[in-house]
Amino acid sequence: MYPASFEYVAPATLEEALETLGRYEDDAKVLAGGQSLIPLMKLRFAAPRAVVDINRLPGLDTLAAGDGGLRIGALVRHKTCEKSELLGGRWGTLGAAAPLISDPIIRNLGTVCGSLAHADPQGDWGSALLAMDAEVVARGPDGSRTIPLPELFEGPFVTSLAPTEIITEARVPDPGPAAGGTYLKLERKVGDFATVGVAVHLAMDDGRVGKAGIALTAVGPTNLRATAAEEALAGSDLSDEVIAEAARLAAEAAQPYSDTRGTADYKRTVVRVFTERGLRTVREGMA
């Protein structure tokens, strides 16, 4: 399969990349890992006039935690996250999601920020990062702005990014040391997208839940936050009853549809079971 012809630009600086995007107005595409864009171009679902390869831009491969929380640069690959020892403990939701994305070879190239820009409701990073209240930093012709994920994801494969903007990094606020999380994914085989995925994140405060994040993959038009479930958990003692109620509310928040991967009812049940299992796992991990 051959993509339609395009012009290829591999800028050496971010300024040059932005200038190139501006020149093609809304007809250029950023190329990061290429593991979603190139398959789409081969199928001619995408046929941009120009491709702006950001892989040679310096300084975008930082994965580090500091005062401002965790920073995930635009060229941080899924594999880097999978191998990073940093992504345990308080960042455990992210560490659990990384090895479940695609397959090991795709993970060598695919990026976290590329996944967010792609906005596939079946993407795993969207949920893991929603549960952790992440935002992205987007650089455009008029400077930088930060976009919280709920505002980034507008619909299936649709974001609020302008075609002339580049995500330079994702930022995750530091939930403090008494936090943890996990990510559960049901897939038919390695390399398949999620039938259902559930991201769980908890930040504890003096033995009770301070803040809870629950987000769902593949059961809606975007990755979804299960807000009612989060509210039921906040301030609670994480008893079995609270967990069961939160799981019920998460299943209620899901908007599943029937397809080859399963019926809507089945997927809703998996959301409930995974939310319950995830919360118990995190509770035990922090005990």
Added chain:
Amino acid sequence: MKVTVTVNGQERSAEVEPRLLLVHLLREKLRLTGTHVGCDTTSCGACTVLLDGTPVKSCTMFAVQAEGREVTTVEGLAAAGTLHPIQEGFKEEHGLQCGFCTPGMLLASKALLEENPDPTEEEIRWALSGNLCRCTGYQNIVNAVQWTARKLQSDSAATGAS
């Protein structure tokens, strides 16, 4: 546009359209047909090559992206007519039947053993889970990687002792 890539240790240049995929640069321009196209949809791993030592699917990368970088294909494994230990392992343990998936399997296995010289069976299965095989049922592929790991370890112990 012109692209220059070091392929199996040799600098090679070609005039290409940006839309040319790396696998087609290798197979059609450089006539290195050991790299196979299976699914053409990023799923099977038959087209796996090493890019600066890291396995990538060459059907899902443009040739121009490899500018200035090093690519290793299955043709680059055997040095001066001597099989690479991973090739020997696949031969000894019958790690192939039709051979279609084998170039990708060999390269993904080589990269695994460089990173982790003594992998568990689970780690081998995990590392090769992006490479599909329609023939072997995988068991002999796992055996082949284990054979190679033992061989490389005993070789390096022997070198260390001498």
